[in-house]
Amino acid sequence: MIDDLHYLTIADAARAIEAGSLSPVELTEAYLHRIGALDSTLGAYITVTAALARKAALEAEDAIGKGRYIGQLHGIPIGLKDLIDTAGIPTTWGTEWRRGVTAERDAVVTNRLADAGAVLLGKHALLEFAMGGVDHNAHYGYTRNPWNVDCFPGGSSSGTGSAVSAGLAAGGLGTDTGGSVRQPASYCGIVGLKPTNGLVNMEGIFPLSMSCDTVGPMARTAEDAAILLEGILGIQDGPYTGALASASLAGLRVGVPRAWITRDADEAVVAVIDAALAVFAGAGAEIVDVPLLPGDDTSTAYRGVTYYEAAAAHRSFFAEHATDYGSHVRQRLEDGQTITPAANAEAKAAASRLARDAERAMAGVDILALPTQPTPAPQFGQDQVTIAGEVFGMVAVRGRFTIPFNVYGWPGLSVPAGFAPDGLPVGLQLVGLPGRDAQLLAAGHAYQALTDWHQRHPSLG
Secondary structure, three states: OOOOHHHOOHHHHHHHHHHOOOOHHHHHHHHHHHHHHHHHHHOOEEEEOHHHHHHHHHHHHHHHHOOOOOOOOOOOEEEEEOOEOOEOOEOOOOOHHHOOOEEOOOOHHHHHHHHOOOEEEEEEOOOHHHOOOOOOEOOOEOOOEOOEOOEOOOOOOHHHHHHHHHOOOOOEEEEEOOOOOHHHHHHHOOEEEEOOOOOOOOOOEOOOOOOOOEEEEEEOOHHHHHHHHHHHHOOOOOHHHHOOOOOOOOOOEEEEOHHHHHHHOOHHHHHHHHHHHHHHHHOOOEEEEOOOOOOHHHHHHHHHHHHHHHHHHHHHHHHHHHHHOOHHHHHHHHHHHOOOHHHHHHHHHHHHHHHHHHHHHOOOOOEEEEEOOOOOOOEOOOOEEEEOOEEEEHHHHOOOOOHHHHHHOOOEEEEEEEEOOOOOEEEEEEEOOOOOHHHHHHHHHHHHHHOOHHHOOOOOO
């Protein structure tokens, strides 16, 4: 019997399963036990599919016993954000009027994970319709941060962040339109990848903004994120896991937007990021200051694209269910309805221009390194935060380091980088130009080989 099965990485669990020293049934039962013990406190799941998980685990165990092992996700228990369609299992999109509604077919990513032999533990909680800007779901309540249950775990992929951090799933999928994979990864002390826009098929995932939406893996290590990414791409032993074998920080040119970090991050976060950059430099990376400093025009372009597209995606539902929406979501959709097609076209043009400007700022460096979030996880109901002596609204600052890269369409990886003095995790965000997802995963993997932040877990019993 392996101790703490619920905190095995996907890669380690896969090696044990392939070697025959770990049973998929045993591993699944460990997670189901953990969910039963802790989820009433954490609220990470909307739906737990225990019977289906046990059936899938038995099937995996039988196939593997007969020599039909199919890869690193075979027999691995995972969860899905409840925005992702699952045939025969409720897909609520985080709203009350969808409670109990099942999709007609699986999302493409759901199907690919099933083909890879993954075991679905259930559907993870989320902010309603994946719209951020609040700290809980008006219909399903609070999902709590395992490091401090009085704190927000991040959103909108709240349940996936909480579940992976607390050992209630080996990994999972979230969606990211303005930071919804990376924010909970940072707040909960795990890894989250926002892939390059368009890399992963979004069919069967209810849209927030088709221009900015992505679906990405959330796990404990960059290696596990690479395994999950290849799973949802329908490949094995591909370029993402392949890049890890020779991963090194030596010779890597790392761009640091120092003026941006100084302006937008609090002192505790800056201290953690500086320590992480020292690890990079100590391993032979070259740290280079870059003149990237997004302004209000980036936020304006983001709203002009995402609010408009969200209003369009909800048009038919909103007409019938307007009073069933939470007040925050309803207001955002009403704001989106006021954006004209001409204003949306102008916002898209601005987004393209901003991406070109950002690429010029990155000239001569391989990747960017910066905070994932300006602060550690806020307490529930915390309305304000002080950064560099200035008071800001808490909601307004949460997307400062993530939204620009959704506007640009670039990939971003959040990895655990340390802790603030209050004991809450801080994430380091690595960002690259479109298509450099493998390079980010390799850099994250090399950094994790030199640090142990990802091996620390919240004290939940």
